[in-house]
Amino acid sequence: MRSAFEAEPLLRAAALRVTRPRVAVLTAVHDHPHADTDSIVRRVRAAIGDVSTQAVYDVLRALTAARLVRCIEPAGSVARYETRVADHHDHLVCRSCGDIVDVDRAAGEAPCLTATGDHGFTVDEAEVVFWGLCPACARLPPVDRNR
Amino acid sequence: MRSAFEAEPLLRAAALRVTRPRVAVLTAVHDHPHADTDSIVRRVRAAIGDVSTQAVYDVLRALTAARLVRCIEPAGSVARYETRVADHHDHLVCRSCGDIVDVDRAAGEAPCLTATGDHGFTVDEAEVVFWGLCPACARLPPVDRNR
DNA sequence: CCTGTTTTCTGGAATGAGTCAAGAAAACCG
DNA sequence: CGGTTTTCTTGACTCATTCCAGAAAACAGG
Known part of the structure; x- marks a missing residue:
């Protein structure tokens, strides 16, 4: 599954050292998108051979800090990552199979729920998660992942 | 910190057996509100003596299934619980200290971000989390809980 | 291109929230 | 009061994630 995606320039632009693990993880x-750490580890190993689990965790943390990837953690799920960081989109999560898809947020309505009565908080982000069932799970008997 | 809150009738109304651990946990x-499991365990033990950790987990699951409590899991935090289940409110989370406060959602604007392009999902809930800094942390040097 | 400095990666052990399972103990029904 | 069913206890266990110390690689300067 080769892609024309070029990880190296992105890493350099972010002032991050270019290493095989980093290129492989970012790619x-x-x-x-929305893969969890474990499947990222497996894909990275398939791509460049042995890589320690720790390295992948470190890389994901570095990439997240550099805003090259974004970490999402829906309730009841392990951490997942995506490279779509430029725009502000939200997520749709299937309660049954855990599948996640992106939903664009119509431009103007960004923080449409302004935190009235914000208790003095300085709010810098409004995160929205839509919960439901994906088409496949919707037509199957309820599997009940009790969450 | 005695409260006039009566857990027993709520349990009965939900067709749940009334036990000391359940009453203590619900109370x-x-x-x-927004306490994590560990602090709930400690409070329950302070209230009624020895209770197994497992019992608290079981009770919390039962109460959640019965919709007497709601479980919230902001990214980077352990599970937290609240009894405010009737209305639909959102949460404001401090990136620094993890503190959580409720924000009322103005009535009409419920799922104000309608999932346009919903990929065929059957959406039943829109969860909103506002991220920022609480007043106390806002005026302190950045503690950086890197999440 | 070689060397030193800094950052990253390896390997292995550890942490900690949460779960599983089997039997003992309570609740509730009549 | 029994009998049934549900809940609680105990203790082992899973699994994502982190910590640590040393080895290896990347980059900057010569």
């Missing part, structure tokens, strides 16, 4: 996340 | 969650 894997780009090619498989 | 603790009511009195300390």
Whole structure:
């Protein structure tokens, strides 16, 4: 699953050292949005051979800090990552199979729920998660992932 | 911190057996909204003596299934619980200290971000989390809880 | 291109929230 | 009061994630 995606320039632009694990992780996340750490580890190993689990965790943390990837953690799920960081989109999560898809947020309505009575908080982000069932799970008997 | 809150009738109304652990857990969650499991365990033990950790987990699951409490899991935080289940409110989370406060959602604007292009999902809930800094942390040097 | 400095990666052990399972103990029904 | 069913206890266990110390790689300067 080769992609024309070029990880190296992105890493350099972010002032991050270019290493094989980093290129592989960034590419894997780009090619498989919403993947969890474990599947990223497997894809990275398939791509460049042995890589320690720790390295992947470190890389994901570095990439997240550099805003090259974004970490999403829906309730009841492990951490997942995506490279779509430029725009502000939200997520749709299937309660049954855990599948996640992006939903564009119509431009103007960004923080449409302004925190009235914000208790003095300085709000910098409004995160929206839509919960429901994906088409496939909707027509199957309820599997009940009790969450 | 005795409260006039009566857990027993709520349990009965939900067709749940009334046990000391259940009453204690429900009361603790009511009195300390957004508490995590560990602090609930400690409060319950302070209230009624020895209770197994497992019992608290079981009770919280039962109460959640019965919709007497709601479980919230902001990214980077352990599970937290609240008894405010009737209305639909959102949460404001401090990036620094993890503190959570409720924000009322103005009536009409419920799922104001209608999932346009919903990929065929059957959406049943829109969850909104506002991220920022609480007043106390806002005026302190950045503690950086890197999440 | 070689060397030193800094950052990253390896390997292995550890942490901690949460779960599983089997039997003992309570609740509730009549 | 029994009998049934549900809940609680105990203790082992899973699994994502983190910590640590040393080895290896990347980059900057010569």
